[in-house]
Amino acid sequence: MTTPTRDPRTQFARTATDLLDEDLSTALVIAEISARFFGTAFRRHPDRALNVGIREQLLVNVGAGMALTGMRPIVHTFGTFLVERTFEQVKLGFGHQGVGGVLVGVGGSFDASTAGRTHQAPGDVALMDTLPDVAIHAPGTAAETDAALRSAVAAEGLHYVRVVGQTNADSFVGPGLHVVRRGAGATVIAFGPVLDEVLTATAERDVTVLYTHTVRPFDGPALRRLLGTPEVVLVEPWLAGTSARCVADALVDVPHRLLALGTRRAELRHYGSPAEHQRAHGLDAAGIRRSVDAFLAA
Amino acid sequence: MNDIRRLLTLMTGDEKHSLASISTLDVLRVLYERVLDVSPETVDDPRRDRFLLSKGHGPMAYYAVLCDRGFFPESWLTAWGTFDSPLGHHPDRNLVPGVEISSGSLGHGLPLAVGTALGLRAQGIDSRVVVLVGDAELDEGSNHEALELAAALGLDAVTVVVVDNRSTSYAVPGRIAERFTTEGWQVTTVDGRDHDALEKALSERGVGRPNAVVATVLDGQGEAA
Numbered sequence: 001m002t003t004p005t006r007d008p009r010t011q012f013a014r015t016a017t018d019l020l021d022e023d024l025s026t027a028l029v030i031a032e033i034s035a036r037f038f039g040t041a042f043r044r045h046p047d048r049a050l051n052v053g054i055r056e057q058l059l060v061n062v063g064a065g066m067a068l069t070g071m072r073p074i075v076h077t078f079g080t081f082l083v084e085r086t087f088e089q090v091k092l093g094f095g096h097q098g099v100g101g102v103l104v105g106v107g108g109s110f111d112a113s114t115a116g117r118t119h120q121a122p123g124d125v126a127l128m129d130t131l132p133d134v135a136i137h138a139p140g141t142a143a144e145t146d147a148a149l150r151s152a153v154a155a156e157g158l159h160y161v162r163v164v165g166q167t168n169a170d171s172f173v174g175p176g177l178h179v180v181r182r183g184a185g186a187t188v189i190a191f192g193p194v195l196d197e198v199l200t201a202t203a204e205r206d207v208t209v210l211y212t213h214t215v216r217p218f219d220g221p222a223l224r225r226l227l228g229t230p231e232v233v234l235v236e237p238w239l240a241g242t243s244a245r246c247v248a249d250a251l252v253d254v255p256h257r258l259l260a261l262g263t264r265r266a267e268l269r270h271y272g273s274p275a276e277h278q279r280a281h282g283l284d285a286a287g288i289r290r291s292v293d294a295f296l297a298a
Numbered sequence: 299m300n301d302i303r304r305l306l307t308l309m310t311g312d313e314k315h316s317l318a319s320i321s322t323l324d325v326l327r328v329l330y331e332r333v334l335d336v337s338p339e340t341v342d343d344p345r346r347d348r349f350l351l352s353k354g355h356g357p358m359a360y361y362a363v364l365c366d367r368g369f370f371p372e373s374w375l376t377a378w379g380t381f382d383s384p385l386g387h388h389p390d391r392n393l394v395p396g397v398e399i400s401s402g403s404l405g406h407g408l409p410l411a412v413g414t415a416l417g418l419r420a421q422g423i424d425s426r427v428v429v430l431v432g433d434a435e436l437d438e439g440s441n442h443e444a445l446e447l448a449a450a451l452g453l454d455a456v457t458v459v460v461v462d463n464r465s466t467s468y469a470v471p472g473r474i475a476e477r478f479t480t481e482g483w484q485v486t487t488v489d490g491r492d493h494d495a496l497e498k499a500l501s502e503r504g505v506g507r508p509n510a511v512v513a514t515v516l517d518g519q520g521e522a523a
Contacts, residue, residue, distance in 0.1 A: 065411065068410065069417030071417045071420065096390075097410075
């Protein structure tokens with residue numbers, strides 16, 4: 001096992017290359033994007049590590065075709081090309097055929113802050129969540145990326161791993177909700193790489209902070225078990241409200257209030273840095289604090 | 299009436315798909331009766347030949363041929379399209395023994411065939427992957443991505459059968475064969491009703507490059523045999 005790097009995308013490439021070495025049933029399919037990371041994999045495993053060129057529909061169906069022969073493909077490109085451009089390939093090639101694979105999207109909501117909307121996919125998690133039984137991972141550190149990819153490849157079914165440049169300070173390896181801080185009041189759930197901002201935003205509030213990089217399946221039983229006052233705040237670095245239905249399901253018999261923070265639906269139409277995009281969506285610590293304070297005061 | 303015809307008449311109620319169904323009948327019969335190494339006994343054998351019906355519209359001929367070869371009982375045919383039937387107006391690989399891909403949405407089969415051939419190659423399995431597409435289905439851009447890559451990688455396990463009944467809106471005579479030739483495929487054009495010609499074309503497997511068989515079938519013609 002490779003020592004984790006600080007950079008999740010580099011870590012993804014290292015772990016994927018290791019998995020190709022370790023498991024003959026694993027395959028890697030890319031469409032030019034990230035090719036520079038995979039020279040070793042292409043040299044060592046010419047039959048199982050493939051670059052299909054700039055052909056994203058084909059990318060997904062080639063992975064699905066390999067899965068039809070019993071292999072476990074890792075299918076990778078920018079998130080927007082991987083799940084938005086090719087969504088029917090994902091839905092039919094994997095889902096409807098009844099075969100599994102591991103889709104790894106990079107870029108997320110605002111890694112490509114200077115590239116504009118064409119390379120940003122804030123809706124990817126909500127879109128993937130329309131498929132039955134899909135597992136969605138949003139690792140917040142390189143160590144979590146390594147662990148998430150390994151567990152997704154070892155598992156069955158369709159998995160989506162969302163690898164982005166933003167990271168948290170601490171790693172929490174393993175599925176489900178992790179308790180980061182206990183409090184008497186509301187429950188704030190940080191999804192993936194927003195934990196540091198959430199901890200800063202709520203430092204002076206008597207709240208419970210939970211963290212997860214397992215977006216789906218959502219750990220509803222843990223939420224029920226850990227819930228203090230019946231107030232829940234979701235902080236997701238993708239489309240606001242994506243996981244609201246999961247909270248509604250988990251607390252269907254508990255009168256509760258919910259604040260769902262995330263990226264807005266409106267296009268931002270600004271460039272700049274990822275941090276500026278986080279701020280613009282109210283996902284920096286100050287923005288989260290403002291929203292949580294207003295919610296708790298209501 | 300031969301037995302395939304009789305089996306076909308057991309299925310009714312999907313008129314819009316009937317022409318699409320009949321145009322593929324001869325190719326399907328030749329594949330399952332003379333070419334493919336797959337049977338109900340080897341349906342889960344990793345080394346079986348794969349047939350992927352990309353053109354999942356009008357699968358009556360497909361169902362009739364699979365039934366005739368013993369993949370499922372004849373009693374299934376009469377109830378097709380009903381709630382509890384495994385046989386839908388588009389086939390589902392999870393419901394029908396012998397069906398390799400669930401299809402109906404156009405433009406998926408050829409890219410899946412390329413992936414299947416790559417998966418078999420990676421596992422050292424020399425089986426063939428034959429995929430049937432329609433001429434209008436080739437309009438889907440996903441096919442173009444697939445036919446370029448299959449040639450670039452020399453996937454000689456792949457054979458595409460294009461059933462050309464001139465159903466595309468912007469037909470150009472000869473374009474289909476020329477397109478495959480341009481990309482480096484081995485291409486044969488045959489009368490899609492001539493079983494011996496189909497058998498010869500479908501049995502050949504070029505070395506180092508993928509194979510395309512353009513089976514010309516004009517609408518309104520009946521089954522040849």
